[in-house]
Amino acid sequence: MSEPVIEIEQRWDIHYRHAAGETGSHFFRALRDKRLLGRRCPACRRLLLPPRGFCDRCFVPTGEWVEVESEGVLEAFTVVAQKFTGLPDPPYVVAYARLRNADTAMVNYLRGIDLGDVRAAAQSLAIGMPVRVVFRDRPEGRMTDFWFEPAQR
Amino acid sequence: MRRVAIVGVGQTEHRFRRDDVTYPELAREAVAVALEHAGLEVGAIEAAVLALAPDALMGVAHAERWVADALGVAGKPFMRVNTGGSTGITTAHAAFYHVASGMFDCVLAAGADRVGESGDAQLVLNTMWDVLYERPFPLNAINMLALQAVRYMAKYGTTEYHMALAAVKNRRHALKNPHAHLRKEVTVEEVLASRVICWPIKLFDACPQSTGGCALVLCSEELARRLPGPKAWIDGVGNCAETYFMGDRMGPAAEHDHADADALAEAIARAYRQAGIQDPRREIDVAELYAPFSNIELHAIEAARLCDKGQAGWLLEKGEFHLGRRQPVNPSGGVLCANPIAVTAMVRVAEAALQVMGHAGERQVDGARTALATGIGGDHQFYGAMVLRAE
Numbered sequence A: 001m002s003e004p005v006i007e008i009e010q011r012w013d014i015h016y017r018h019a020a021g022e023t024g025s026h027f028f029r030a031l032r033d034k035r036l037l038g039r040r041c042p043a044c045r046r047l048l049l050p051p052r053g054f055c056d057r058c059f060v061p062t063g064e065w066v067e068v069e070s071e072g073v074l075e076a077f078t079v080v081a082q083k084f085t086g087l088p089d090p091p092y093v094v095a096y097a098r099l100r101n102a103d104t105a106m107v108n109y110l111r112g113i114d115l116g117d118v119r120a121a122a123q124s125l126a127i128g129m130p131v132r133v134v135f136r137d138r139p140e141g142r143m144t145d146f147w148f149e150p151a152q153r
Numbered sequence B: 001m002r003r004v005a006i007v008g009v010g011q012t013e014h015r016f017r018r019d020d021v022t023y024p025e026l027a028r029e030a031v032a033v034a035l036e037h038a039g040l041e042v043g044a045i046e047a048a049v050l051a052l053a054p055d056a057l058m059g060v061a062h063a064e065r066w067v068a069d070a071l072g073v074a075g076k077p078f079m080r081v082n083t084g085g086s087t088g089i090t091t092a093h094a095a096f097y098h099v100a101s102g103m104f105d106c107v108l109a110a111g112a113d114r115v116g117e118s119g120d121a122q123l124v125l126n127t128m129w130d131v132l133y134e135r136p137f138p139l140n141a142i143n144m145l146a147l148q149a150v151r152y153m154a155k156y157g158t159t160e161y162h163m164a165l166a167a168v169k170n171r172r173h174a175l176k177n178p179h180a181h182l183r184k185e186v187t188v189e190e191v192l193a194s195r196v197i198c199w200p201i202k203l204f205d206a207c208p209q210s211t212g213g214c215a216l217v218l219c220s221e222e223l224a225r226r227l228p229g230p231k232a233w234i235d236g237v238g239n240c241a242e243t244y245f246m247g248d249r250m251g252p253a254a255e256h257d258h259a260d261a262d263a264l265a266e267a268i269a270r271a272y273r274q275a276g277i278q279d280p281r282r283e284i285d286v287a288e289l290y291a292p293f294s295n296i297e298l299h300a301i302e303a304a305r306l307c308d309k310g311q312a313g314w315l316l317e318k319g320e321f322h323l324g325r326r327q328p329v330n331p332s333g334g335v336l337c338a339n340p341i342a343v344t345a346m347v348r349v350a351e352a353a354l355q356v357m358g359h360a361g362e363r364q365v366d367g368a369r370t371a372l373a374t375g376i377g378g379d380h381q382f383y384g385a386m387v388l389r390a391e
Helices: A021-031 A118-123 B023-038 B064-071 B084-100 B121-126 B141-156 B160-174 B188-193 B262-275 B294-303 B312-317 B341-357
Strands: A037-040 A064-067 A071-080 A092-099 A106-109 A130-135 A146-150 B004-011 B047-051 B078-081 B106-114 B196-199 B211-220 B232-241 B286-288 B370-377 B382-389
Touching (some): A021 A037, A071 A118, A092 A130, A092 B141, B004 B023, B004 B084, B004 B341, B023 B106, B023 B211, B047 B341, B064 B078, B078 B084, B084 B106, B084 B211, B084 B382, B106 B341, B141 B294, B160 B188, B160 B312, B211 B341, B232 B262, B232 B341, B262 B370
Parallel strands (some): B047 B078, B286 B370
Antiparallel strands (some): A071 A092, A071 A130, A071 B196, A092 A106, A130 A146, B004 B211, B232 B382, B370 B382
């Protein structure tokens, strides 16, 4: 009982190549042209962003691609102040925004606000505030090609 | 469908680490306590269901291999359940189905977790998000529930203060629970001043990373009647899944709002219906509600219909839901004071069972006869509920 116990250190470093599928691939290709595309459900008519091959509510395949507007509203946010292993250095804002003609919200970073004081930054944000999509200069077809920023009304 | 009782409950102490035992040795500790509590030998167990959360949390793939001996299952039917944070209560459901179906008379539900062995739980939990669209961002279990808190505050006008009240209550309760991991009182001021993790969630609004085990022995009515000890009758079981994308729970087209826990409410309503509960504010004596962050307890209380939507914070301010009041919530200290992920939701069932058995020690709610236990898993996606009654 008094003998010290021994620790055995181990790590996982596993590589995967996930297929994006035909629907996801089309969305990511359009990002290179700075366009956001949603998929409309033929039954409930919701414009789903991010796009998916079927509507979970109606259980039917989606087919129609619709370009999503670049302005919308903030639906949820959090200001992250803690460093998590393997995740980016704080502070940063994780946000969900619903773009004008989309029926669902999508996650991305919210940039363009002062994060010098985390609590003050949080107080400067509110659900419903207008936001816009900003693309990087040379998009590569990734989710990190774009982010949200507060929009001037 | 046959009536089923919990006849044995076992729990280890929940701590940051347990370096004196391995994973199966820890699980066996809980199983041994549950068997002793039931007055049964391991040979009486006819089948076992293992609670085992995402593999990478413990760093062992297919760890049901490693732990199976600790559940005494060689030669017997065995399965694993994983629904993330709700794993423990889904495991209890699966064990219930085994017995209620008439196929088995005595079934073990058990498991353990070792979250303290890796400091990287949030990195692991980041891998549960959508590979294409959400994984590129640093989502994890903390910030996804911070997003909930922000929507809840905006919808109902509550503040960080109301979140703090839940943390203060649970820390006070945990002083009476020798199994709890965090057993140190905090004040509202200390919670509000603690460092921001993911605003509005601060350090003292958050659960710890815990190591611990839990086990339940479930029996048919016929077998339970032959055992001398008290029983916790499983009178209601409810389960409900929510949609996958969190962003689908926001905006006018959403069926449910991420602020609320409507699918949890449905799971609980199903359990209430089965148990014949019509007025939970009168009929539920005590509730063990899964809530890993203080804000989650508020909407879990509301999903259990212990008060109206948006009201839990104001009632906490009046002292409701504390031990000694009419309808205590989380007398164990709840998930905020111990979170061994794979079994956290089973601990809710265990604590609820102990309450109706009258075996809850210092945290016993006087005269508790009907108890509710809940679990939440995934990105607020998988929900479970159970209503337990005394004789």
